[in-house]
Amino acid sequence: MEGPIRTSETDVQDMMLDMGERARRAAKQLASTTSEIRTAALTAMASSLLAAQQEVLDENAKDIEAAQAKGLSAAMIDRLRLTPERVEAICKSVTDIAKLADPVGQTTANWTVPSGLNISRVLTPLGVIGIIYEARPNVTADAAALCLRSGNAVILRAGSESLKSAKAIADALRQGLAKTGLDPDILQLVNTPDRAAVGEMLTGLSGQIDVIVPRGGKGLVERVQAEARIPVIGHLEGLCHIYVDKDADLQKAIDICVNAKMRRTGICGAAETLLIDRACAQAMLPAIAAALQDAGCELRGDKDTQTLASDILPATPEDWRTEYLDAIIAIAVVDGLPGAIDHIASYGTGHTEAIVTENDKTADDFLQSVDAAIVMRNASTQFADGGEFGMGAEIGIATGRIHARGPVGAEQLTVFKYVVRGDGQTRD
Amino acid sequence: MEGPIRTSETDVQDMMLDMGERARRAAKQLASTTSEIRTAALTAMASSLLAAQQEVLDENAKDIEAAQAKGLSAAMIDRLRLTPERVEAICKSVTDIAKLADPVGQTTANWTVPSGLNISRVLTPLGVIGIIYEARPNVTADAAALCLRSGNAVILRAGSESLKSAKAIADALRQGLAKTGLDPDILQLVNTPDRAAVGEMLTGLSGQIDVIVPRGGKGLVERVQAEARIPVIGHLEGLCHIYVDKDADLQKAIDICVNAKMRRTGICGAAETLLIDRACAQAMLPAIAAALQDAGCELRGDKDTQTLASDILPATPEDWRTEYLDAIIAIAVVDGLPGAIDHIASYGTGHTEAIVTENDKTADDFLQSVDAAIVMRNASTQFADGGEFGMGAEIGIATGRIHARGPVGAEQLTVFKYVVRGDGQTRD
Secondary structure, three states: OOOOOOOOHHHHHHHHHHHHHHHHHHHHHHOOHHHHHHHHHHHHHHHHHHHHHHHHHHHHHHHHHHHHHHHHOOOHHHHHHOHHHHHHHHHHHHHHHHHOOOOOOOOEEEEEEEOOOOEEEEEEEEEEEEEEHHHHHHHHHHHHHHHHHHOOOOEEEEEEEHHEEEEEEHHHHHHHHHHOOHHHHHHHEEEOOOHHHHHHHHHHOOOOOOOEEOOOOOOHHHHHHHHOOEEEOOOOOOEEEEEEEEOOOOOOOOOOHHHHHHHHOOOOOOOOEEEEHHHHHHHHHHHHHHHHHHHOOEEEEHHHHHHHOOOOOEHHHHHOOOOOOOOOEEEEEEEEEEHHHHHHHHHHOOEEEEEOOHHHHHHHHHHOOOOOOOEEEEEEEHHHOOOOOOOOOOOOOOOOOOOOOOOOHHOOOOOOOOEEEEEOOOOO | OOOOOHHHHHHHHHHHEEEEEEEEHHHHHHHOOOOOHHHHHHHHHHHHHHHHHHHHHHHHHHHHHHHHHHHOOOOHHHHHHHOOHHHHHHHHHHHHHHHOOOOOOEEEEEEOOOOOOOOEEEEEEOEEEEEEEOOHHHHHHOOOOOOHOOOEEEEOOHHHHHHHHHHHHHHHHHHHHHHOOHHHHHHHHHOOOOOHHHHHHHHHHOOOEEEEEOOHHHHHHHHHHOOOOOOOOOOOOOOOOEEOOOOHHHHHHOOOOOOOOOOOOOOOEEEEEEEEEEEHHHHHHHHHHHHHHOOOEEEEOOOHHHHHHOOOOOHHHHHHHHOOOOOOOEEEEEOOHHHHHHHHHHHHHOOOOEEEEEOOHHHHHHHHOOOOOOOEEOOHHHHHHHHOOOOOOOOOOOOOOOOOOOOOHHHHHEEEEEEEEEEEEEEO
């Protein structure tokens, strides 16, 4: 007996604190590197990952086997599964992020004040970012690459189902960092399925982690938001609306509604409620409803909707607040733009809201009045995505009201400092 | 007996929830106003406050009398005291804020992506801001004006010592809002000294208040940071350093050190530690030390400092981490720029850090490597102030790592949304 008996809880605490301190040191080293070194590191990470492809696939096979033994759903297993093509796509994503403009060091404002001081606002890394995610192994590489592009160290916590795959990917990426002469602790993965590690990230490491980004289902995000003692960037739900205005082009309305709802039903930018202007409901709703039904969508409508189109199930009040993430859409007839704005203010989750109209004035009123991270005119809500926004990738979508909203890319993982240049000024 | 007996705690809860809901409604109305209306409201608020000058002074006299009866310090009572000149200065500050550029609605980026969508990033108000402060009555008007300039509703919680003064000021400002046709609930003051109200702001109103700004001593800020379930923008300590480099101009070094320490010792931008390059310590320290002593400053130095200048008390390790807010400065001799950077990284609080040097390369290395909200070259740390930065006023200084750093003015009280304009685009 060489010392006191250590509990598993203490082990996890010690391990996480050690990771936090390593990340803090690595972030400090990283902050003094040039953009060229960070770009070289990203390129090296992509190469190392490609070279480790077989090992990654082998470890992924073990995750898949365990998932099948546990009886996980086919959709879940598909999300987990890696193939040579998928690994190559992950490498390409890292290479693409290497090509993005480096936000760190950019001057976003510069002015001179009456005292003669020159003031610049310069982007700097946030520091250490903690990312807690679930099954998709590609998040490991995307998140690590975006953090490095923005000069941040990262602590990743993968879901237990994908831990072996994530570990193999993280190990390969760390080799790329080491080859460039950077501290591999810029990227660390929590190598235990113990859920106490999440608790440590949310509370115990408040001095080591600067921001937490949760990526996953509602249960995960709710836990993170409730427990975190560290700022959280993320979103709980995407209850996105499409408002079809009386001045809509019918064909655009049909195309946008079908795409926004049915392209992929399980993503946060999928539309969940269709609002239609009473002034055009009779003329447009039957065609829109039929197109959605043809695409395999279940329709649940209010009384007005049910009288205007066929095969509409009755909507209950609960439907207005439900993120189906499935081939179901709720439909309400509203009294013009004010009715749409009120409905969205009552039930929206601040994610993405769209109007279909050819009327510039109505569109501008909607875009100005609706309070959401993303507001759209004549476009599918499924464009709510960092890649589609030209950010290369995204670490997630934010619906909070401070720091970042919408897709969170490299630039949103920075903050700024003021650089003040004087010539001996003292204050009166 | 008409109902259950209500406890005081329930009363405060109900009152605060009502205030939160009123603020939320007012913020919604405010978001749809134009910049011109917000400017007119600010001008009307300044006029109403000037018209209510006598009432404000009368209420302030009651606060002063109570403070004297409680035996508060002369410094505290001076901070609390209003005079006709001080009320006029407060009105002028509101008028100045009315003249500031309105950040709301500004487009900070615009680009078109390959799908043809045009994307704008547009500044929007944060929503409802909660401000918790202590004795200075002028904060009531400054904070209210900056919140209105940035399109936000505000709930103010003044210290119990200044509550009557704050109430009189807030009532006058609300009259100005009403005269402009705006909802006076844009500005609400918590009209009870009950500390339970603070608890409600920090936790109970997480659905109504978007950001909390604490302004006051360490005790208040620590409580807010520990308890808040709402994002906090603020700072705990300003342990600011001045590093005098071997390539410093001696006269600038003397002027800056004396000003940074002694102009006002009680503000967060006051210097607390002087770091001097070993290569110039013998040549420069005696003159800098003598100038500080002539200005009435107590000097506490490490061993090297004590051998180079006279009347230096020994510094203990605790001195490096002490924000004196008094006429005391700690002095350490360091090994050039790396020694200064290491010392600041160990003991700095991320507020304001300055270098005195004529060497451009050394200055740039310092400005790039030191991680703080504000980094300065050849200027007094006492310039760390929203007014001096050209922001008109400040609601506080932030040292956190997300959303805002440094002086928080109207622009830092906004967030953005993405406005996406398409022509019927659907996603592949």
